[in-house]
Amino acid sequence: MVYTMIAPIARVLLIFAVVGSALAAPPKEMADSLATIRAVGPEGQGNAAASAAWKRLAAGDAPTLVPIFEAMDGANDLALNWLRPAVDTIASRTVNSGGRLPVPELGGFLLDSRHDPRARRLVYELLSRVDAPTVDKLLPGMLNDPSLEIRYDAIQKVIDQAGQSLAASNQAGAALLFQQALNSARDVGQIDQISTNLAKLGQPVDSLKLFGFLTQWKIIGPFDNTGKKGFETAFAPEQKLDLAAEADGKTGKVKWRDYPVKDPFGKLDLNVAFGKLKEVTAYATTDFISDRAQAVEIRLGCETSWKVWLNGKLLFGRDEYHFDSRIDQYTMPAQLKPGRNTILVKVCQNEQTEDWTVEWNFQLRITDALGTPITPAPAETTTPVTSEPL
């Protein structure tokens, strides 16, 4: 019985692994089409050539699918959206005409996690169309998959199983499964769902630690934001980040002060720090010690206008007020250097007086591309000192 359950999967995995490592290069015409599509850029650059290449590509047959998936490795986001519908077209034509998808080759691609996560997800969906039971059996091994979408499905399966345990009054089993799901979950919605269930089971989650929000801040303000001009005005902290210096604020001299955050979701509430003010701007800064050079994402939640700098370089800014805030509302790719990295955040508040325009806060964390929080390395000192002019 066990053999009959396991054997088909093992056979598929074996074939996947063997065939997946021995894929041939695509013919020249196809390679040219793929190269043309991969060359598309902003502002419609390369669109005309890509359109012609797309027609040639989409006319291909099932064996061309894997080379198209391989072309997704390292392709830019725009090119991916050209390649994806070519896959849809070829696969649909193949299936609708009674043909066969190259399952072993696709399987090999899926199991090789070095490939582009979005390409692997697409393969996962194709394989699900032709052999859903096998793909479903692969899911438990994909709880930590680099594809967020595959990981999402794997985690949802565990959440569903935990729900079944709850329904069967097996609370201990449910808690264990929820905890397993939480360890791998990166989607904020799933984390919220799991945390809510764990709290009901008497195992509250430390969300501050789980998400890795930064909590040790220094703040200064208020500066002016009359007429919403503060967003574009470079006040003293933007010109030179001198934590010992006083600056000219909106109503007098202002200076930096420590402001540790205790909110469970890492919100630094500027209304608490400065009072419920209108038409004002404030700054917050912190140091983040990185043990190495690394690519990260700086993730911000903020309901009002903001800018973020890393080591004096402006990452992004958004001049928008009171359209709600949420965890990871804005995601900014960034490069940390080894040692101390200084983050500066500017947050403005506008003139609106409605009761839904009171919020003036932000939350910030540093993660990898999947959303895994990156915590600072032990520091020689965590106190920022005067830096170079911004």
Next chain:
Amino acid sequence: MNPLFSFSSRIPAWLPCRPTLAVVAGLLVSGGSALSAADWSQFRGPSGNGLSAETGVPATLDTARDLAWKSDLPGRGLSSPIVIGDRIFVTCCSGPKEQRLHILCLSAVNGARLWERQFSATGRTVCQEKMSVAANTPACDGKHLVATFSSNDIFCLDLDGNLLWFRGLGHDYPNAADSLGMASSLILSGGVAIAQVQSQSEGFVVGLDLETGVNRWKLARPHESNWTSPTLLKSGEGELAILLSAKALAALEPATGKIVWNTTDVGSSIPSATAGGGVLFVPSKRGLTALQPGAAGEAPKQLWQSGKLRPGTPSPVLLGERIYTLTDAGILSCGDTATGDVRWQLRLKGPFSATPVAAGHMLYCINEEGAVQVVDTTKPEGEVASEVKLAEAVLSTPSISQGAIYFRSDAHLWRFGKASPAVKP
């Protein structure tokens, strides 16, 4: 006498074949395109005013009698289906962050899925819970199907699903986003797809070449949130693209982006302007304003302004000599297109997000709970002639084509009305 419709004043207002309707609809769908008059080619139909000029749409709806089919959809969406011949095109989004974008083609005959293309959002997909990344209605000229999403990803396909070009406006202009979501639908004219992209952080309108997707022109627009959709207005032998924003209304030449006129007397950020009979009916905080565009370069002249005709989220609908507005709560107001006088008001069961559509003398109003209330506009005070409950949340504006009316929710697409003999199975 109504000066707007004087040449047809002897014809009853409810007649579907009135010259005014036929002429306006015919003119707006002609111009060498591959569309037929029965096609519902864009948001609020071929004339962009919610009106279908064709006959045969059931005047009352009954599920047992009129439901032709109901099809599953693969994801959420507020966009309207559009109908070209015997094919329906509809957009959806799916995934935890609604980053998966779907463009579907279904058979109008039986609702079967003919093809589907999926893409990944390259712009932001953060939006309000009630909103959806598939909020914008696609547009089609009979050859180019152009679909846009809240992420400002714009895809052009032919009617068989072959990708012609793609633009990631959210990728190219990363501040072109809104944390509540973007909803402006496209219009096609002058060989370009016109996309109005406005948020507090970024604002522009761009004319994308229909053959390649590259910017043929791009104009700065106010940095303010704007969910209205552009409207086409017949002007001489051509058309003008009418752009409504919170504090202004502008007309530009589609092919060049040249501003023809601009007025700051009106403005809206949610309901769109409605055009018909050479007149623009423009929502604003003061209610509804009727504007008569002048000669080229001249700003429009105000015909009337009414504080009692006050559209909520739904845009105004033009039907004969009457203009209809609907509040979010469900107050349907019937106004005289010549004077702005309110003829009657009717309380419907709200709340409403979808714009009503019209065929014959009936208005089809669907509320957010999926209750379709069909209003007979010939009754002295208006009257709900029938009600059908779809029992699902619906925020999408319905579509009318080939004697049928289509509704969509986050999960389903319904066709009411039997198949026309003209439709090839």
